[in-house]
Amino acid sequence: MKKFEIAVIPGDGIGKEVVPAALTVLNTAAEVHGGIRFDFTEFPWSCDYYLKHGQMMPDDGLQILQGFDAIFLGAVGNPRLVPDHISLWGLLIKIRREFEQVINIRPAKCFKGLCSPLVNPNDFDLIVVRENSEGEYSEVGGRIHRGEDELAIQNAVFTRKGTERAMRYAFELAQKRRGHVTSATKSNGIFHSMPFWDEVFNEVKQDYPDVATASIHIDALAAFFVTRPQMFDVIVASNLFGDILTDLGGAIMGSIGIAPAANINLNGKYPSMFEPVHGSAPDIYGKGIANPIGQIWTAKMMLDHFGEEELGNKILKVIEEVTEAGVKTPDMGGSASTREVTGEICRRLKAL
Numbered sequence: 001m002k003k004f005e006i007a008v009i010p011g012d013g014i015g016k017e018v019v020p021a022a023l024t025v026l027n028t029a030a031e032v033h034g035g036i037r038f039d040f041t042e043f044p045w046s047c048d049y050y051l052k053h054g055q056m057m058p059d060d061g062l063q064i065l066q067g068f069d070a071i072f073l074g075a076v077g078n079p080r081l082v083p084d085h086i087s088l089w090g091l092l093i094k095i096r097r098e099f100e101q102v103i104n105i106r107p108a109k110c111f112k113g114l115c116s117p118l119v120n121p122n123d124f125d126l127i128v129v130r131e132n133s134e135g136e137y138s139e140v141g142g143r144i145h146r147g148e149d150e151l152a153i154q155n156a157v158f159t160r161k162g163t164e165r166a167m168r169y170a171f172e173l174a175q176k177r178r179g180h181v182t183s184a185t186k187s188n189g190i191f192h193s194m195p196f197w198d199e200v201f202n203e204v205k206q207d208y209p210d211v212a213t214a215s216i217h218i219d220a221l222a223a224f225f226v227t228r229p230q231m232f233d234v235i236v237a238s239n240l241f242g243d244i245l246t247d248l249g250g251a252i253m254g255s256i257g258i259a260p261a262a263n264i265n266l267n268g269k270y271p272s273m274f275e276p277v278h279g280s281a282p283d284i285y286g287k288g289i290a291n292p293i294g295q296i297w298t299a300k301m302m303l304d305h306f307g308e309e310e311l312g313n314k315i316l317k318v319i320e321e322v323t324e325a326g327v328k329t330p331d332m333g334g335s336a337s338t339r340e341v342t343g344e345i346c347r348r349l350k351a352l
């Protein structure tokens with residue numbers, strides 16, 4: 001029996017609804033498999049925790065997490081209680097950074113049974129490789145002269161190491177897929193970092209002559225996500241561009257509530273973290289209607305990471321069957337609850 005030790009952080013808002021749903025599916029998947037087991041250890045780190053303790057996680061939080069095979073997280077953020085930059089940098093981004101989860105992979109594809117808002121919802125199947133450790137997400141800068149003459153400076157940080165690492169990951173992924181990488185750039189408007197990004201891309205691509213490439217400005221690229229998403233295979237993007245593109249990836253699938261993500265530690269020193277693209281959705285929290293598919297598909301990505309691709313593929317297949325059968329939450333145009341969608345996924349998984 002293979003055993004996986006998973007640290008579970010439901011976090012805030014609908015994280016507390018979709019994480020338990022995904023754990024139910026994971027337990028069902030383990031039953032179906034017969035040879036694996038999950039040990040879940042839950043941590044209450046969240047904005048509620050912050051209100052009680054003055055921090056998003058305890059001082060030794062990272063030390064505690066380090067011993068696990070993976071971290072399974074829901075969402076972080078409750079702007080009514082804690083400013084977003086405090087809560088995210090205190091938990092989600094802290095873990096990404098300290099655990100050197102330098103790549104964030106976020107697939108999007110045309111899904112059976114989903115109602116895409118696209119006029120021409122052509123078959124598309126793309127994956128965004130988001131640089132996850134630097135770029136526009138930086139603590140370098142500051143604010144002075146509070147008041148009328150206030151000034152805010154936010155520096156972006158692009159290292160050759162981080163840029164090249166994300167690009168190489170994208171090329172290697174493309175070699176296993178349809179052999180195409182698109183670089184998301186903005187070297188017409190961003191004077192230093194994006195020309196640098198382009199230079200590194202042009203260097204790195206020389207090492208992958210079997211992979212075709214394109215370099216497209218992020219504004220045009222965003223439009224192409226809507227008008228012809230089928231043109232993309234792998235897209236490599238900076239931290240912020242990748243963030244924005246992947247909400248859009250969710251939207252063109254039919255709902256941001258189904259988009260999955262994986263924060264990957266490449267050097268094996270720390271666990272990787274699995275959390276969907278969406279946030280804590282305070283507008284629907286507590287109604288029992290959050291779409292659990294993003295979190296469940298994220299669980300599938302965790303299984304892939306563990307080398308259990310076959311089981312992961314079964315989960316994805318069942319998710320598609322369930323949406324095709326019309327068991328969908330309201331964000332996808334259905335009327336099912338989180339619990340009903342989860343129950344149907346488990347039922348079909350057992351019946352496979």
Ligand SMILES: NC(=O)c1ccc[n+]([C@@H]2O[C@H](COP(=O)([O-])OP(=O)(O)OC[C@H]3O[C@@H](n4cnc5c(N)ncnc54)[C@H](O)[C@@H]3O)[C@@H](O)[C@H]2O)c1
Pocket residue numbers: 014018074075076077078079084088092256257258275276277278279280281282283284289290291292294329331
């Ligand atoms: N990775 C993360 O933990 C993460 C990601 C994004 C936002 N956030 C945080 O979440 C909070 C809310 O942010 P936001 O409103 O910008 O983004 P959001 O993703 O939480 O919500 C955007 C919209 O999508 C809907 N939505 C999201 N997930 C859904 C699901 N599973 N099922 C059905 N509908 C869903 C919401 O109801 C809302 O209308 C903020 O505090 C933000 O900082 C956290």
Ligand SMILES: O=C(O)C[C@@H](O)C(=O)O
Pocket residue numbers: 088243277
């Ligand atoms: O900005 C972030 O990275 C937080 C959230 O929007 C995400 O996509 O994970």
Ligand SMILES: [K+]
Pocket residue numbers: 073074075076275276277278279
């Ligand atoms: K999330």
Ligand SMILES: [Mn+2]
Pocket residue numbers: 243244247277
């Ligand atoms: Mn985001």
